[in-house]
């Protein structure tokens with residue numbers, strides 16, 4: 001996909017510049033979450049990456065989803081965790097710009113766009129992941145306010161974010177119909193952040209959890225009322241699935257680049273690795289499937305930009321691209337021999353990220369079900 005407008009070309013150049021200056025030199029050291037997420041997100045803001053899809057009249061750039069998807073791919077090629085962190089903050093800004101009460105938007109949006117505040121979106125709980133309608137975080141009306149209690153887990157940016165979109169149940173037993181969404185302030189009393197955990201095998205991906213303990217949300221902090229929030233979450237999920245698929249393409253492209261460069265200089269049996277047919281075929285396999293994944297991502301992205309139904313297209317793209325990344329990051333690492341294990345190369349980080357990509361925003365099994373539903377005969 002090539003950027004088509006000057007604004008989009010500028011955003012893509014800015015993403016490349018941001019990666020070269022702030023991500024590539026540091027990604028290796030982000031092996032337990034972004035060490036100083038504040039400063040790197042402010043740099044992302046300076047590059048304009050936190051307002052890509054946010055309407056111009058709200059301080060953003062009003063660019064297409066296809067452009068965001070391309071930026072996500074560029075960022076993830078260097079570091080998936082950083083890409084998720086930037087895109088999740090961007091998504092909260094865009095969500096608020098389009099759905100929050102005007103006064104709340106005026107108050108919060110500028111700080112999100114400048115990277116002074118960071119954002120996250122919290123659906124998952126310790127007891128409910130794939131089955132989103134089973135969440136038990138409870139929001140009760142208390143006069144003009146809402147009182148929220150519960151716990152969220154595995155949330156990108158939760159270790160530092162203070163503009164938190166929280167999905168909560170308002171009528172236990174009512175499933176999706178009772179779910180509402182709130183804008184929660186991570187600096188307010190009743191918001192208790194979990195300590196940062198470094199005990200997962202997802203290096204550099206800044207995911208964490210928090211508790212809400214009698215947290216008071218004002219009436220204007222209700223982002224989507226009961227009955228609307230589940231639909232709102234589903235409305236944005238096709239975009240998320242598509243950009244995660246694009247991120248997988250970015251990671252494989254980078255691994256392919258590194259392996260190909262190594263194959264030109266590393267010799268075995270008197271010639272460069274590239275000159276061994278058995279060696280270069282693993283790179284050819286990766287290149288072919290990368291291209292196929294990109295075509296599926298392009299198809300889903302253009303449906304999103306044209307406002308068509310993208311459910312099946314996004315599911316197809318994510319299932320194919322995440323599996324493609326799992327297979328080919330591992331194969332390309334193998335093609336490097338022992339050298340592939342060195343931490344200055346991206347293979348180990350990208351391998352863990354490819355596994356995370358199979359879970360976030362709909363696991364492979366959920367998406368296969370989505371595709372299968374479209375195959376049923378009437």
Ligand SMILES: Cc1cc2nc3c(=O)[nH]c(=O)nc-3n(C[C@H](O)[C@H](O)[C@H](O)COP(=O)(O)OP(=O)(O)OC[C@H]3O[C@@H](n4cnc5c(N)ncnc54)[C@H](O)[C@@H]3O)c2cc1C
Pocket residue numbers: 088120121122123124128129130131153154155156157202205207356359360361362363364365366
């Ligand atoms: C690094 C990271 C970042 C994340 N960031 C966020 C975030 O920002 N916000 C957020 O809300 N969540 C986030 N998540 C959570 C993610 O969305 C969940 O991991 C995902 O929804 C799967 O839920 P689970 O892990 O609880 O697995 P479970 O739901 O417990 O499922 C376990 C396994 O069983 C499979 N399975 C479940 N039900 C079925 C079924 N009916 N049929 C067949 N197979 C099934 C699943 O596919 C999975 O393989 C993140 C997760 C990770 C790892």
